[in-house]
Amino acid sequence: MAFPTTPLDVRTELQIGSTWTDVTSDTYTRSPITIDRGSADEATTPDPSKCSLVLNNRSGKYSPRNPLSPYYGLIGRNTPVRVSVPGPESYLTLDGATTSYARTPDVAALDIVGDLDLRVEATADWTAPVSQSLIGKWISTTNQRSYLLRLEPGLLTLNWSVAGSASLFASQPLPALPRRAALRATLDVNNGAGGYTVAMYWAPSMDGPWTMIGSPLIGAAVTSVFAGSAPLEVAPIAATGVVPLDGRVHRAEVRSGIGGTVVASPDVRALTPGLSGFTDSAGRVWTLAGAAAISNRQYRFTGEVSSWPSRWDVSGKDVWVPIEAAGLSRRLGQGQKGLESTLRRRIPSATGLLAYWPMEEGQGATQAFSPIWGTKPLQLTGADWAADDSLGGSSALPTVQNPSSLKARVRSAGTVGWQVELVYKLGALPAAQTELLRVQVNGAAMRTAVIYASTAGIKIEARDDDDAVILSTTYNDPAALAAFVGTWNRLAIYTGDAGGGRTMLQATWRDVTTNVRFYVSVNPITAQGTVAGVTGNWGSAASGMGIGHLAVFSTPGTGVAGSPPATTIFEGADDGFAGETALDRMRRLATEEAAQVRLSAADGDTTRSTELMGAQRPGPLLSLLEEAADTDGGILYENRDRLALIYRDRSSLYNQPVALALDYTAKGEVPPPLEPTEDDQKLRNDVTVTRSGGSAARVVQDTGPLSVAAPPNGVGIYDEALTLSLATDDQPEQIAAWRMHLGTWDEARYPTIAVWLHAAPHLIPAVLAMDIGDRLTIAHPPAWLPPGLIDQHMRGYSEVLGQFEWFITMNCAPAGPWSVGVLEDPLLSRADTAGTVLNGSMTSSTSVCNVNTTVGPRWVDSATYPAEFPFDIRVDGEVMRVTSCTGTAASQSFNVTRGINGITKAHASGTDVRLATPTIAAL
Template sequence: MALLVEMGWGGLVQYPDTITWTDISQYVSTARGINISRGAADELSETQPGTATLSLDNQDGRFTPGNSASPYYPFVRRNAPIRIAVAHIPTRSGAAPYPLAQLGDDFDDGRVDQALWPNSYGGVVEQGGVVRIPVSTAADAGLQSVRQWTLKGSRLTAKLVTVPKAGGSSNAAASMWVNSTTAGTRIGWRYDALTGVLAAMNQTAYFDGTPTSFTYSPIDHAWLRVRESAGTVYWETSADGFGWTVRRTLAAPAWVGSQTHAVEFPATRTGGTSDFIEWDLVGAIIKPRFWGMVNEFPIEWEGLSSRVTVTCTDLFKRLNRLPVLRSMAAEEVLASGPTAFYPLTEPSDSTSAGDLSGIGAGSLTIQQAGTGGTLAMAAAPGPPASEDQVPLFTPSSATAGKWLQADMGDSVKQWLTTGRPVFECWFQTTTGGRAIMGLASPDLQYVHVLSLSGGGQLQIEWTTTGETLSITPIPFTPGLADGNWHHVVFGQYSNFLFLDGALAMTGVPVTYGSDQRTLHIGGYRGTRLWSGSIAYVALYGVTQAAEARLAGHYKAGATGYAGESAAARIQRLARYAGVDSVTIIGDTFDPIASQAPGGTQVVARMREVESTESAKLYAERDYYGLAFQSRDLRYNPDPQSEVFTVTYADLEPGTSISDDDQKMVNSLQASRPGGATQRVTAPSSVAAFGLYEPQPLDILKTNDNSVLDAAYWVVSRYANPEPELREVAIEAYTMPNYLDILDADISSYFTVYGLPSQAPAPSMRVTVEGYTETIRERSHVIQFHTSASFKDSVWVLGDPVYSRLDSTTRLAY
């Protein structure tokens, strides 16, 4: 086992695909160990932010913030990305020839292992926890094994740490090969330092006429692998050694299945300046344990020695410090990347309205035409589901009153000119013949106005010559001056117009404008002044048709996406938080009620969904992403789905069985927004133990029956909890199924066999709710927080085990 601790110096956790990782494993104190906590204490508790604590050797000051002499300066700072993994190094077993998957070396002992690499040449050395191969003008060099390996049904893996530079050479290359018995016939990877190209090759006579080649990326191609399976050879790359991308496949050459192979990492250079290539962790199997950010780098001293003990938190740290969300109507716009966005939700004493896009558009200010009329901020209710207050325009006439105007600035003009403008807004009125919004160039050559005709029909007024505005009516949109809120998206890229989420017209005959930076809202140049309300005005500069996606914002303001599945809701909320990766696990997700109003943080809203679904939400441990598990993932645990098994004799001290009332619930009151308040009880449990009723369950179901189902599910599981194992501690490193144990995560199953005779049963199957682990040199202790798997047994008609309702099972929810 080797530790793999990497820092993403200068990277941002919210942009994981742009992080270049630096291995700092050699500075981690394995004596003090790494402590990691993940998940929940039990199945009734929320999963907590994952944490990791580790101690770093800071003798040379490399982990001192602000130290300009640090090789990581100036990026030793709070919130630096970190990831932690265990690298399992395989060992040989049995007799030669060995499968290539048993070739493993972490290069950590400072000397080339002559038993593994007896044929190395050209000055290969181990230093700093890697193997360094000269790419020299003096002589070729290479790390080379004895011929005792086979690729068939196996694999060769290595981490590519440092690539050579061109250095003025006419030829400079380094490779990773599986060699046949014929010179020049080989399979592997080749890096060309002159072109920066990485090639997946199947060479014969040192030549491959059709390699798969691509520009090398230190992020995406940090790991290389060649493997054979069922007659096919795969060339694969990985950013972390855990998740792999296939780059090339080929029917395995005959020699792959008939010969014994040697492995070689050669390097060569002709002319120029000598340097080196570095490899690490040959054959390693990577098991991620933590992905997050460092909270701080506190320096401490022990005599003259300096250490930095850092505490790290997973992505929930960032999510928990995000500001409260606005209404869904506003968040949908923000998540779509507007060029300018004026929600118009300022308080009543405001005299202007601002842009929230982040591009820097100028603010809207109140303009006066003629005399009289009012424009009152926060004076009218916004779109139905939003609960926002928005402006009320009350002109004295079409030409006397107030409207809003902004010079949005040069940056916005450039965005809208490079792309093509898309208008989006909500409007409400009972008066036709008025202008909703207008966009114009300063010289008025390019003008586009969105307005209503006298009969309340939507229309586009426009010019690209500075002449009188042409009017393009939008068919099938009459009667919009009906006092109801309406949503419109008009895009000048594809000339589509959407009304209330539906396509109203394709190919609107309007020519797009450029150099437009002046925005009018509630009228245009002091005429056709709006009577009613306008909200959530957004402009986009798009280079591809995006109008259909924007049209989906209608549901945000109209219904708050009430009725969408809980899985879709979690993905939507994650998008508001800037998290693109959400792994949905399981199949049972109920429709969920609206969460349209603003005022709460994104994590709080996610937890509402989690509670409503009896689901599990947590951060991934191998990537910047979330996982959301449905409750059905745990239904009727199948022995085949067990991650591992363990005997009581192999457990660490402290294992005990609990039988208390900590989890007991025999009465529960439940309700939903706008629905009935209902109560479920278990009379026999109440009679035997007294009343155990927790806080009422207030969940986001869309009908009363679903609320009742949710309440019954809780009471049926916890009316009379049976004895259970809640803590299981394992020294995993010494176990033959070590890698299987490392695969266990939240909601995994395993069984403990051979319990003492005093136990309620000789074996108990448990579900993982979370764990704490301590990783040291040749030690990896994992304390699993567990619950009894039988609680999740659900009724199945005719099944010999699961058909006894209220005996071994309960109705599925």
């Protein structure tokens, strides 16, 4: 990049139709391009990204309603726009489609039959919920399977085949990876012990160092690899059940032998952007297809143009369009209707669905609508509509009264066998036998199936055309009867072929919370038939029973007593997916609403789940995504590469490596202003968290400089109360404590930190790689600021791209509270003292520090615990390094090195003594 001696190569593109079109020549340079991303403070939910630029419109090209424009009918509201600059190297971009790949033909060198070593360096969503191919020789459809390295949800998997047909595999759980990382798998086909060994690794790049993932996986017999005719592909396209990678590949290697001869080495980092093919250093000739391309563009913004305001001067010679583009969340947040309940959204997607009535109508309803085309409304009389809103997976449902009746007609099915299911909540078992539901059947001797409930048991019976009982049975297990009432249940009645001309008629009920099933069944000599209708008639015994989501399916069961129904579409959705993790919820919503949103994720700790959530209630898509982010405490923001969202979970913010290291004394790296702010914007010392629909917890900071105590002992009360979607009542206290920890972190904020890239172009690669939530530091701050590193998280930024200037102003918050404990880490595993003071004064030069522990355990002594030394303490702003400690009682003596943070001063007796970096327990 020749900038800043030549103009900055800023490219502006509009998606005209389906093609990205370069409109840089029409972008005025008299007005710099400005971009805003992320949040202006520590808000969990950043604002929509914004981009401002000006287009030359003298020809009327950018007037959407101008018939003479070459773009007439192709641009308008929400036309995608993106802005990019050149990066320091090229990459292979892939879009995850089976038409996009890099391929080299099969040659003998690639037909490895023995030991194998595959390596790929890529930028990807490593925790994506789909299986993605990375590199391999693999065609499933023609049994040309040789070797394949791929990602599965949470796993790195190596597949290979001995004969080209059957596949062998080995997998390891993926650790948390940076956005760009290298993965490697080796196969030792004969480990000398009568078996094979697979080992997997990751590294920051293919230059290493390689870290083994888990332990080697050992097979019981020697193996080999099929020498097939499939081409070698980066992102293979013909692996059944696997999609090509959606991301960037920087380089890859195939080696014959572990650490052996390189037989393919596609490395695109130094290639000219736009090439349609290349030859690698091993002599392999590669071609690209589909959307696969060599590019070096680093996208600074991708969004949508919501309006095209034409402007001109009084002469009419200067005509322009000032564009204000916004990120995806602007549209998602504009007038979006609420997503319906999870049951209402999920059930219509079921295979074999014949009829469905959610029964979520308002209080004035007289009948229930069906979202299934051609299905007549359900008639429900005497009910109290929208009376019960306690089922997590539903909007408010009706309760039956005395009397109430239900009648639903079902269109004829083309196959025999059926399943009828609904949710209900019955307060108590009636004393006398009470009919709950009746299914009318066509095409069988069994014309009716009926389910009853009473304190005597749950009864199911089959009746003939004369309404005479063919066969019945009653189930009276105490646990089953107790589970039938008092909570929301799913009741399913269904058939199955029991053989010998018999039909297995079963009913099962399942508490939507515990998911424990109970069954009652009979098998009369009759055909299964098809459902013609469903009815119910209720009196005082069932008064107050909630009902809803009545569905009819043409899916028979197995015909075995105690076997569940064939269709399980209600599962999970019935309680609103309560108990799923925040990340799983966001991914499920993104999958369900794929036409509206794409989501990728950064998971900082793959061994721990994100926060468990309560029921998903109806609401707008963006609100539900933000609710999940609020519950977990991570950051939901917009992808700058595409119209998509990224969720960065809370654990990804813990203990981050430094993404951008600045030096205040280096020319141009930290221009003014650098202004720390001591304010109370984020101060919270009294936090109450309530679980939606559940309990609450309150945590108060009652001691220390930021406590609720009145000044000068504290700052007074700064309280906060919030309600979150949580799975259990154990969560509010933990979350309240964490939020109080963040809200009482005693450190100045640096609301803005600027970087002038035209004055410090060496920082460009690091800045281009940074994203929302990343960590930056400033070394050697001026003497009038606190000593030591300024350590911050970037929560958002404003960027200005001009011809000869490029600067970024970052909105930051302290990184300190996110430095959490790590077991057995020499720095992050030390618990702080509960209370220690200086036992005598210190001059500015003494190297002995006498202390007295007033509360809790004493400090470790160097004779007993030599491996624990050295460690750092903080005394009235000065950091000292403790090299040894004598004494095994409360009074001890430290030998110290003074001024570790550049501060050396005298200290009075009784001054507080603390670890410089105490362990913080992560949420």
